[in-house]
Amino acid sequence: MEKLLEVKNLEVSFQTYGGEVQAVRGVSFHVNKGETLAIVGESGSGKSVTSQTIMRLIPTPPGKIKNGQIIFDGEDLVKKTDKEMEQIRGKDIGMIFQDPMTSLNPTMKVGKQIMEVLTKHQKMDKSAAKERAIELLRLVGIPMPEKRVNQYPHEFSGGMRQRAMIAVALASNPKLLIADEPTTALDVTIQAQILELMKDLQKKMGTSIIFITHDLGVVANMADRVAVMYAGKIVEMGTVDEIFYDPRHPYTWGLLASMPSLDSDDKKELAAIPGSPPDLTNPPKGDAFAPRNPYAMKIDFELEPPMFKISDTHYAATWLLHPDAPKVEPPEAVKKRLRKLSSNYPQPIIVKESE
Numbered sequence: 395m396e397k398l399l400e401v402k403n404l405e406v407s408f409q410t411y412g413g414e415v416q417a418v419r420g421v422s423f424h425v426n427k428g429e430t431l432a433i434v435g436e437s438g439s440g441k442s443v444t445s446q447t448i449m450r451l452i453p454t455p456p457g458k459i460k461n462g463q464i465i466f467d468g469e470d471l472v473k474k475t476d477k478e479m480e481q482i483r484g485k486d487i488g489m490i491f492q493d494p495m496t497s498l499n500p501t502m503k504v505g506k507q508i509m510e511v512l513t514k515h516q517k518m519d520k521s522a523a524k525e526r527a528i529e530l531l532r533l534v535g536i537p538m539p540e541k542r543v544n545q546y547p548h549e550f551s552g553g554m555r556q557r558a559m560i561a562v563a564l565a566s567n568p569k570l571l572i573a574d575e576p577t578t579a580l581d582v583t584i585q586a587q588i589l590e591l592m593k594d595l596q597k598k599m600g601t602s603i604i605f606i607t608h609d610l611g612v613v614a615n616m617a618d619r620v621a622v623m624y625a626g627k628i629v630e631m632g633t634v635d636e637i638f639y640d641p642r643h644p645y646t647w648g649l650l651a652s653m654p655s656l657d658s659d660d661k662k663e664l665a666a667i668p669g670s671p672p673d674l675t676n677p678p679k680g681d682a683f684a685p686r687n688p689y690a691m692k693i694d695f696e697l698e699p700p701m702f703k704i705s706d707t708h709y710a711a712t713w714l715l716h717p718d719a720p721k722v723e724p725p726e727a728v729k730k731r732l733r734k735l736s737s738n739y740p741q742p743i744i745v746k747e748s749e
């Protein structure tokens with residue numbers, strides 16, 4: 395499979411009064427052409443900073459890319475000028491945010507914002523662009539698009555703004571679409587429509603998608619692979635099946651037991667992971683998850699675990715995977731949730747390595 399994006403050892407920090415926040419601490423992953431990578435993790439784990447850094451949208455200062463490469467389509471985005479990045483953002487990489495107002499221009503009609511992408515990057519003439527803008531607004535579920543196309547963002551409701559932003563992002567047929575909890579604020583029906591829309595675009599255009607979400611149902615529905623982030627690092631990475639049916643990192647166990655799934659009604663059974671993430675101005679040595687890990691060993695507090703390989707696609711950074719570590723299993727509550735999840739989703743075909 396061909397890689398569209400490869401992030402290598404990315405480190406991003408913010409200068410604050412309280413010190414330097416090490417928000418992203420050596421993150422490496424790739425996204426293949428046409429695939430969807432989900433990024434999951436507790437609040438503050440660095441999901442948004444990672445994705446905004448790919449777009450080069452973190453404010454600098456206080457933010458700074460301290461190290462690493464972001465190879466997109468063969469070129470390192472870290473080295474691009476702001477002007478070059480503007481081109482890439484308008485054309486090759488689209489982004490959908492949690493908050494639509496950060497990407498919509500409040501002083502420009504919604505239709506015009508979509509048309510601008512089409513005339514500039516797709517070389518459409520004005521009337522074709524207007525037609526397509528109306529079509530895109532209809533596609534994302536905005537009623538009366540012929541009228542809405544001439545309105546400003548403030549005339550839209552919150553949910554409609556979200557959809558308008560998606561229309562702008564889709565207009566350029568980007569090679570990579572980064573979606574940072576794009577549907578969190580929307581009602582379930584619209585959410586499902588928008589996810590369908592994204593999948594459809596992906597099928598037609600071969601778009602790669604990075605999808606940040608707190609919803610396990612969305613992960614199951616959308617993603618090919620999953621990256622699990624904790625305290626600015628990826629701690630486990632695998633195909634959806636590997637993460638859902640054979641998770642290896644105790645943090646992933648806790649996360650899977652705590653993440654809601656819109657299409658199931660087991661919210662009461664969700665258990666938050668006890669304790670809280672570390673202070674990123676002064677990250678602990680060893681495994682950052684150790685203080686919250688009921689299975690932590692002495693070494694977890696002393697030495698950072700390497701990424702252990704479980705399969706060609708499955709990796710996890712926990713000392714529990716060391717050949718000398720005791721064999722432990724996910725707690726019963728986690729296994730119960732995983733069993734429940736697996737009855738909600740089609741059974742995976744896991745080809746296990748010899749055990």
Ligand SMILES: Nc1ncnc2c1ncn2[C@@H]1O[C@H](COP(=O)(O)OP(=O)(O)OP(=O)(O)O)[C@@H](O)[C@H]1O
Nearest residue numbers: 408410415417436437438439440441442443444674
């Ligand atoms: N502009 C900033 N200045 C200082 N610290 C920042 C800034 N932006 C992000 N951070 C810090 O970087 C860390 C990672 O934040 P990030 O927004 O990536 O988390 P997240 O995983 O997206 O969380 P959530 O699920 O809540 O969206 C946090 O500790 C956050 O406080």
Ligand SMILES: [Mg+2]
Nearest residue numbers: 441442443574
């Ligand atoms: Mg975020």
